[in-house]
Amino acid sequence: MDQYAPYSDSRETCLVRGKSGIIYPGVRVENISYPLTITSIQAAVCSCLANGDTPESYSITNGSQRPELLSFWTATFSMEERASYGSEEPRFNPLISIESNIGGELTDLCSKAVTIHSGFPVSSLLKVADGYIPGANVEVEAWALGLCAERVSISRAIAAGYTEFESIHVHAPKSDFSSPCGACRQVLNEFMPTGVVEMHHGDGSLSKHITSHLLPHGFISEELTRKI
Numbered sequence: 001m002d003q004y005a006p007y008s009d010s011r012e013t014c015l016v017r018g019k020s021g022i023i024y025p026g027v028r029v030e031n032i033s034y035p036l037t038i039t040s041i042q043a044a045v046c047s048c049l050a051n052g053d054t055p056e057s058y059s060i061t062n063g064s065q066r067p068e069l070l071s072f073w074t075a076t077f078s079m080e081e082r083a084s085y086g087s088e089e090p091r092f093n094p095l096i097s098i099e100s101n102i103g104g105e106l107t108d109l110c111s112k113a114v115t116i117h118s119g120f121p122v123s124s125l126l127k128v129a130d131g132y133i134p135g136a137n138v139e140v141e142a143w144a145l146g147l148c149a150e151r152v153s154i155s156r157a158i159a160a161g162y163t164e165f166e167s168i169h170v171h172a173p174k175s176d177f178s179s180p181c182g183a184c185r186q187v188l189n190e191f192m193p194t195g196v197v198e199m200h201h202g203d204g205s206l207s208k209h210i211t212s213h214l215l216p217h218g219f220i221s222e223e224l225t226r227k228i
């Protein structure tokens with residue numbers, strides 16, 4: 001379970017077990033704009049929810065999480081803490097292979113979206129060397145702590161050990177134009193500035209854009225260059 005903490009070098013990983021018995025890994029995913037950092041329990045819970053599962057217990061495997069932030073998740077989902085999980089317990093493997101029908105897969109994935117506030121599903125497929133990492137948007141009680149579909153894909157991919165991303169497909173069936181939000185553009189630009197964002201629009205049309213072109217004059221500073 002890798003993490004992405006090149007700015008702080010802090011250690012933060014988490015496992016969440018869903019009611020299904022599957023264990024979902026989550027790791028810290030930092031961003032050069034620090035407030036956009038995804039915490040490991042946020043990543044693990046959102047991965048679980050975006051798989052149609054319900055978080056039941058958690059284990060902090062490498063703990064530097066703020067306890068007050070941890071308690072939002074544990075209280076919201078009544079999760080019990082476990083010292084560890086057995087190595088024989090099944091781990092979530094996000095990787096899927098798709099031969100041809102990306103559009104159909106994006107449509108199916110929308111059923112995994114958890115949209116308790118908006119009723120606005122979004123799905124994503126992040127292309128990695130061996131296949132695709134799916135994502136769907138997850139809303140939780142605290143609006144600011146849910147994750148967009150794109151960031152569910154990215155955080156699952158990092159936890160699964162992937163660091164190289166070619167492209168991401170995004171689909172929002174209820175919008176005319178399926179365009180990643182500003183925060184997702186910032187996060188995508190951290191990992192795949194020269195990659196391609198493929199937007200599958202509600203009317204069935206497709207547009208492709210280089211990630212960095214979607215974030216002109218993006219935030220950079222040599223003061224904050226990655227330390228590792």
Ligand code: THU
Pocket residue numbers: 115118120121122136137138139146147148149150179180181184
């Ligand atoms: N959303 C995404 O999943 N991706 C984006 O790029 C834009 C917004 C989701 C987040 C929230 O669940 C809903 O759309 C409304 O903002």
